[in-house]
Amino acid sequence: MQHSIVHYPKIRIGSRSVDIFPYWIGLLVAGLIFGLVGAVIVLTQGLHVTGLSNQVPWALWITIDLSSIALGGSAFVFGVLVHLLKIKRFETVGKLAILLGFLGYSTAGMVLLFDLGKPFRFWHPVVFWQPHSLLWEITMCVVLYLTVLSSELMPIVLEHPAFSNHPWLTRFPILGKLMGPIRKISDWTHKISPFLAVAGLTLSLLHQASLGATYSVLAGRGLWFNQSAPVQFVLSAMGGGTALLFFLSIVVFRIMRPGMVKDDVFYDLARISGAVTLLLTYLRVWDWAVTNYYSFDREVALQTQMLDTIAPYSLTFWIGQALLPAVAGALLLAAKRIRSFRILLILAAVPIFNAILMRWNYNFSGLIASITYDPFTPTVVLNSYTPTWVEFAVGGMVICYAMLMFTLAARYLPFQSSKEHEH
Numbered sequence: 001m002q003h004s005i006v007h008y009p010k011i012r013i014g015s016r017s018v019d020i021f022p023y024w025i026g027l028l029v030a031g032l033i034f035g036l037v038g039a040v041i042v043l044t045q046g047l048h049v050t051g052l053s054n055q056v057p058w059a060l061w062i063t064i065d066l067s068s069i070a071l072g073g074s075a076f077v078f079g080v081l082v083h084l085l086k087i088k089r090f091e092t093v094g095k096l097a098i099l100l101g102f103l104g105y106s107t108a109g110m111v112l113l114f115d116l117g118k119p120f121r122f123w124h125p126v127v128f129w130q131p132h133s134l135l136w137e138i139t140m141c142v143v144l145y146l147t148v149l150s151s152e153l154m155p156i157v158l159e160h161p162a163f164s165n166h167p168w169l170t171r172f173p174i175l176g177k178l179m180g181p182i183r184k185i186s187d188w189t190h191k192i193s194p195f196l197a198v199a200g201l202t203l204s205l206l207h208q209a210s211l212g213a214t215y216s217v218l219a220g221r222g223l224w225f226n227q228s229a230p231v232q233f234v235l236s237a238m239g240g241g242t243a244l245l246f247f248l249s250i251v252v253f254r255i256m257r258p259g260m261v262k263d264d265v266f267y268d269l270a271r272i273s274g275a276v277t278l279l280l281t282y283l284r285v286w287d288w289a290v291t292n293y294y295s296f297d298r299e300v301a302l303q304t305q306m307l308d309t310i311a312p313y314s315l316t317f318w319i320g321q322a323l324l325p326a327v328a329g330a331l332l333l334a335a336k337r338i339r340s341f342r343i344l345l346i347l348a349a350v351p352i353f354n355a356i357l358m359r360w361n362y363n364f365s366g367l368i369a370s371i372t373y374d375p376f377t378p379t380v381v382l383n384s385y386t387p388t389w390v391e392f393a394v395g396g397m398v399i400c401y402a403m404l405m406f407t408l409a410a411r412y413l414p415f416q417s418s419k420e421h422e423h
Contacts, residue, residue, distance in 0.1 A: 006256050006411065021411065028404040035397020038390040042114050049390050055383040056367045060391050064398065065111040066211060066359040069142070070233075071352065072104020073241025075149060076204035077272075079197035092261050093249050093269065095156050095415050100245060102149040103402045105142060110398045134210050141207035148200045152193065155186045159414050208234045215362055228287050232280060232358070239276035240355025243332075243348040246270050250341055252410050260416065267335040270344050274332025277351045281325040288317070302380040303369040310382070313365060320357045324350050 010017045041049055052059060074097040081087045082094040113119050126143060130136040157163075163183075169176040189196070212233030215226075246269035253261040291300060307313035328350035335344055364385075372379050 007258065008411065009251075009255065021407075024407060025404070028400045028407070031396050031400035032404070035393045035395075035400065038393025039114060039397060041390055042394060043119060047117060049388060051386045051388050051391065053383075053385070055370070056364075056385040058363045058367060059385050060387045060395055061111050061115045062363050063356070063360045064395050065108045065115070066363060067356045068104040068107040068111070068398075068402065069208070069211070070104075070237040070240050070355045070359060071244045072101040073204070073208070073237030074245040075101025075104075075152075075241070076197075076200045077238055077242060078245070079152070079193075079200045083194045083197035089262070089265055090268075092253065092415055093245060093265060096249055096252060097241075097245050098149060098152045098156060099406070099409055099413075100241070100248065102146070102153050103405055104241075105146045105149060107398050107402045108142065109146065110401065111395070114394050134214050138207045138210045138214075141203045141210070145200060145203040145207070148196050148203065151189045152196055152200075155190045156413065156415070158183065158186045159416070160412065161414075204237075205234060208237050212362070215366060226287050226291060228283055229362070232283060232287070235276055235280040235283065236351075236355045236358050239273050239280055239329075239351045242269060242273040242276065243351035246273055247345055247348045247352070248406070248410075250345060252415070254341070256410060257415070264336075266341070266344075267339075270332045270335035270348065273348065273351050274329045274335070277325050277329035277354065278333065280354075281322060281329060284321055284325075288322075299371050299378060299380055303366075303371070306369040306380060306382050307365055310368075313361075316357060316361075321354055321361075325354050 008019055008021060010019050012018075078090055078094040078097040081090050113122055116122060125136050125139040163179060169179065209230035212229035212231070215229055246266065249261065249266060249269060254263075254266065291297065292304075304314060328347045331338060331347050332344065332351075338344060368383050368385065369380060370383060372381055
């Protein structure tokens with residue numbers, strides 16, 4: 001029963017210890033309200049209130065969308081480790097991974113709702129199939145995987161004591177009767193968790209790879225036309241998602257619930273993230289070498305040169321996607337020797353940032369400096385894009401949603417079944 005005690009983070013002001021929870025919730029709610037203003041403007045006036053154009057149709061929102069999907073990548077990784085490989089020491093952090101996966105994919109769905117030209121037709125891909133389209137395949141995989149994550153998350157939420165002994169269950173008999181079928185469905189989904197893990201792994205690999213393949217079939221983009229992109233997207237989701245899981249597991253299971261998870265589990269999370277990050281960095285550098293060293297593409301060289309004139313594009317690659325990931329990956333791999341969680345938390349921020357930076361480059365830089373589609377005299381053109389306050393408002397709103405839901409879950413969800421408490 002000792003693991004049910006939750007230590008809430010506080011800050012010391014003079015001689016007082018202040019619970020930051022209500023102030024943090026107030027800040028997130030304010031972000032949601034501000035974002036709703038921008039959301040109403042987008043839904044009523046259309047995309048012309050944004051900085052998007054036919055030349056740059058994917059920008060800030062798509063970066064948030066793809067980054068949230070990537071940072072939820074620990075869900076399919078630990079679904080396999082816990083339910084298929086039966087590594088039970090990851091069971092508790094695996095529940096947190098499912099929560100992060102659900103929040104990541106639901107956040108992506110919210111962003112896409114506003115990014116669509118006609119958002120109220122969001123259901124069209126489910127009904128009107130386009131099987132030859134990568135984006136249709138991605139959409140269907142995301143919809144199905146979000147359904148899988150919802151099924152996996154339901155038993156975790158129902159572990160909260162409020163769903164078994166809340167006074168309202170006896171005061172309002174209809175609620176008590178309603179909980180019976182809900183628990184049966186929850187028990188059933190828990191029993192088929194290995195099948196859900198297989199489905200989650202399959203759907204995740206499909207759409208994570210397809211997100212990278214989107215640019216692999218666009219030869220006209222030049223700069224990001226490479227055949228290893230699908231593998232890079234999968235690896236960055238695994239490395240960045242596991243790094244985020246490690247980071248937040250320290251908060252939930254070491255600061256708020258000390259003793260609930262052994263330190264060796266945290267070290268293993270860091271080592272998994274480090275190993276995958278090193279593999280991704282190795283592949284990423286080789287991809288650069290194939291494109292820029294072993295062969296020479298005039299359009300790619302011009303694109304890179306143009307990007308370097310308006311932003312430190314090459315510098316962000318060598319520092320953000322090569323040097324820092326290599327150093328951080330190697331040190332995370334040696335987590336058991338370092339044994340300092342403060343240092344490991346700083347290092348874990350690198351794979352997270354790497355996953356976001358990679359998606360920013362893939363889905364934005366290739367549009368800013370793009371190749372014209374003239375087959376005889378292709379030239380490189382420099383497009384412009386400046387996000388409006390509406391885009392920042394909507395982007396901030398969905399981020400505040402994810403952070404608010406995680407905050408409430410970290411404070412109130414037990415992350416441990418009642419049966420485990422009894423034993």
